[in-house]
Amino acid sequence: MNHAPEVSADVDLDRPQWVKSIPFLLVHAVALAAPFLVPPTWRLAGLALAVYSACMFGITAGFHRYFSHRAFRTSRAFQLVLALLGTLSVQKGVLWWAAHHRDHHRYSDGEKDVHSPVQRGFWWSHVGWILSARHDRTRADRVKDLARYPELVFLDRFGMLVPAVFALALLAAGGLPALLWGFFVPVVVAWHVTFSINSVAHVLGSRRYPTADDSRNNPILALLTFGEGWHNNHHFYASTANQGWFWWELDLSYLALRALSAAGLVWDLRTPPPHVRAGRLPAPIRSEKDRTAGGEVGVEHAL
Numbered sequence: 001m002n003h004a005p006e007v008s009a010d011v012d013l014d015r016p017q018w019v020k021s022i023p024f025l026l027v028h029a030v031a032l033a034a035p036f037l038v039p040p041t042w043r044l045a046g047l048a049l050a051v052y053s054a055c056m057f058g059i060t061a062g063f064h065r066y067f068s069h070r071a072f073r074t075s076r077a078f079q080l081v082l083a084l085l086g087t088l089s090v091q092k093g094v095l096w097w098a099a100h101h102r103d104h105h106r107y108s109d110g111e112k113d114v115h116s117p118v119q120r121g122f123w124w125s126h127v128g129w130i131l132s133a134r135h136d137r138t139r140a141d142r143v144k145d146l147a148r149y150p151e152l153v154f155l156d157r158f159g160m161l162v163p164a165v166f167a168l169a170l171l172a173a174g175g176l177p178a179l180l181w182g183f184f185v186p187v188v189v190a191w192h193v194t195f196s197i198n199s200v201a202h203v204l205g206s207r208r209y210p211t212a213d214d215s216r217n218n219p220i221l222a223l224l225t226f227g228e229g230w231h232n233n234h235h236f237y238a239s240t241a242n243q244g245w246f247w248w249e250l251d252l253s254y255l256a257l258r259a260l261s262a263a264g265l266v267w268d269l270r271t272p273p274p275h276v277r278a279g280r281l282p283a284p285i286r287s288e289k290d291r292t293a294g295g296e297v298g299v300e301h302a303l
């Protein structure tokens, strides 16, 4: 993990780095070719759905709600399980992910937002910021609480070991069909579904709460992302283990967390107080000027 330099005005940092992105593009090519190389069967579709579910739970409950927002508590051992599941999704390291996500909330849809479609366009918010070199490094000061754990620092640095071992195990167990449908297809789908929260969920959907950003609640995205599509709720009050706040707002990750809580593996699941759900926050929502000066909306409840 490195300290990133202060924000640079160098526009070259914003251009897609095609050489660096070759593995990312190749994984896409393999996933797109998968149905032609090995036509899907019910069994392979089930495998893809199972791995997709593991990836999505790892990202939403793990990288997002636990590591970025500390929305519930767990043991050090289960914390590692969450980190491993998130790392399986090949979305860089857990510290990198949490640091950038905390910055997204700090500056959401402001000038310094890492991936705002309002500021920099849809393409940038969806995937341009990942292809570029601007956000390769992790700001250590954003994730001091996570950097205390050597196992998380190790996973952040050598996280590719996890999907590599998983892919090899699939290949050994089920050959090319298992590798394609148990790894390449679900990982690429999980990528774009996750990226859609950064892009689509700031453009398409309804706004229940008057947040200072353009976050939206989008039921289709909520289904695909296991609950993250209730993104306007989330930007209004970020530190909750549930993002669907009403009975009709399906949140599969929260249902899974409730089950894990009943089993004693996680505890202290934070939920929004009634006055928050009713749209009243203790402090007025800060202005754009305050936010870009370093104030935080929502994250301060979590850290």
Ligand SMILES: [Zn+2]
Residues within 6 Å of the ligand: 104, 108, 197, 198, 202, 215, 231, 235
């Ligand atoms: Zn957002």
Ligand SMILES: [Zn+2]
Residues within 6 Å of the ligand: 064, 068, 069, 101, 105, 234, 238
């Ligand atoms: Zn968040």
